[in-house]
Amino acid sequence: MPPSTCLRSFSQLSLDSTARASMASRIRLHPQMAYFSTSAARYANPVSKKKGMAQAAKKGTRTLNVKKGRSSTQDTGKRPAQGERKAARKRIVLTNDNALEVASLKDITKADALSEANQGRVLGIPEATVDALRAVEAFKTTQGWSLFRRPATLIRKETIELAKVMKAAEDQRKTLRRILSGERLSGKSTLLLQGLSMAFVREWVVINLPEAQDIINAHTEYAPLLDSQPMQYTQETYTASLLSQILKANNTAENPMLEKIKVTTNPVLPLTLPTDATLKQLIELGIVNPEASWPVFVALWQELTQPGRPPIMLAVDGTAHMMKESDYLNAEVKPIHSFDLTIIRHFVDHLSGTKSLPNGGVILAATSQSNAPSTPALDFSVQVAEARQADPSKTPRWNPYKNIDPRVMEALKDLHSPTAKEEVKPLDVIKVGGLSKDEARSIMEYYAESGMLRAKIDDGFVTEKWSLAGMGNIGELERASVRLRI
């Protein structure tokens, strides 16, 4: 019986105290009469629940199923745990025990990492650098690392071009900025990885934003930055994880760089830093307290740009994502421009040249052709720069019917309308094209020595695969020769 009805009946009884005297006689007169409550009759036949409303059978439990045509055997096996399948998909495998060891494979060394003599050779990446590259998420699942005994890369023409840029930045303490462009599967991300590995070998400070999409797709929390005009937004969790990547990659057992450098400036932090602290302690403070991660990042940058510190490599992959409005919304429910997110603002300030690195360094931005939103401003700037490299008199014109993003145009001003007259341009494009036939032969000999390509590498074979790969597009070359992709 529902309690509300009962209570109401009781209260009515108590209120009707005047009728109490006559009640006893009434009871005597009609003893069988149920006047206490009508609820029993009202709720005599409670509406039974619908059959279909019953809780669905749990997965894996056996239920009677007599319908025809259904398979009688149900999979009662254990389902994979949450996140397990994604982890398997994202796992990066850098070794194949079945592949043969290549005896002639040499590693990149600190002495000749930037030398031009390496062009056309396949060089291995040292083990410590592999760990550091793994820490900064430079390896991608789509790349073919899992086929070979250990990571090795072909030093191609574009790699030498990048090495020259790095050498100039190192020697003359310049800030040089490069955008990597090229066709799909032409090796832009791998060139970025080569740049990072050269920087690690040369003992630079490396800060890599592995994928710009992860910063702007509104998957991590954000908060407005106080006292910023116009309003900027920090991403605490993302910044904290970035700090932990920086620490893991730059503070290895071979080169404990961040442990050695002491904090010399007096950073303004919401938390107290012990006196005589090292950069490692500073970063750890930001990792442990994500709410302080952005001030810690600013303080870290302040420290790294002090005189006498190593050069800096600042890199990002999937640049197009940061050249548009982000998926975050502001208080007026309008999209926040990516340039208003502090991390991206920091990167773009260096890419556009408004801020520079006093100790020298390289800003690398790799574009992507397989996962890129439409960014007409970036595309146009890159096109103009590529055309100028080919023939300075023939540069394309802006299509007035396309939607321009003025902030991006402003940031890439040096790219589409440069003013500098130096030989080594501060901001330029490295066009990643196809391999030459010699380079193709070199990498295919490496494939064959690893046992992954069963063929006699002669001129005819190399030319055939080089042509099939669209004039030496290295991704297509790998597909055609080692991946057995018909």
Added chain:
Amino acid sequence: MPPRLNVLSLARTIPYRPKAQAQWLSRPTMRLAPTQTRAYSDAKSEDKVPAADRSKRIDAKPLGHVSEEASQMADITGGEGPDLSQGTPVQDIVKGDKKAQEKLPKVMQEQLKSNASSAPKGSRSYSTTTTPIGGGSGAFDMGLMSFTSPPVEAVPAAPGLKFEMPVLPLPKDGHVKHRYDPVVDQVTNLLMRHGKKSVAQRNMALILQQLRTASVPTINPQRPLLPGAPPPSHLPLNPVLYLTLAIDSVSPLLRIRSQKGAAGGGVALQIPVPLGQRQRRRIAIQWILGAASKRKTNTSGKTGYAQRVASELIAVIEGRSSVWERRNMVHKLGISARANIVLPRKR
């Protein structure tokens, strides 16, 4: 009614001790005297032949024993017979003589039996594999290639040719329609769903990549692979061979055709029908793909199906797959249905 009392049965057990027997002695009942006969092998010289051979007539003389006969034959044909100074083993003497074999000691009989069926225990006396077309070492494309280019014959310079004459024989992938490996081609086509060939090709490439990166398989001796298969450590480096070996090892030799009405009474007569190589592979591939689709997916994304197929192929090579049972079942049924084959009468 109470049970009738059995007078003969005893109310209690009576101790009964049988009469003590004389103790059995391990002693032969008959004393073996030194034998008076001499064997042929004892004969040291020609004149000491047994008495039965004293006849002068050639046709009355008994035949020599096996070795003698063989040496005589060798004399006639001009070859080299067995060495007569050595004794002839008993096994040679009783070879092909069923009655004599029955008289052999048990040990030798068992040895004979074990020699008769050279196939390992638990396997069939008949073969369940076929001789591959082309025979011998040409069974598998091991992916080997000679690094010495074939000698170029002097081709007479034909006038009017823009390019050189092609070198014969033409390379295996010279024809545009047969440029890929036949097994890879067939598996790709069977992987294809809704006419999406490029998806099937991607899956095929992923399968081969999985085979390449998976650890070296351990071969189960109960499930022998095709004869002439390379050692398992070679397989990951040659994924096409890996795939071919897995498919060819479980491909059935025959299928069962049910012919309606042939048995009478509405029962279909089951007739085994031999299959060609491509048909056999097709059936094996379909079994493998079916078994793979019943496996559980361990990853999300596009690689899931390819991973399942690859792990099924590895299971086939390692003898863990249920496809082997299927093949055995078909073969068993085929053997029992052999009687139903009606061969055309000879005219």
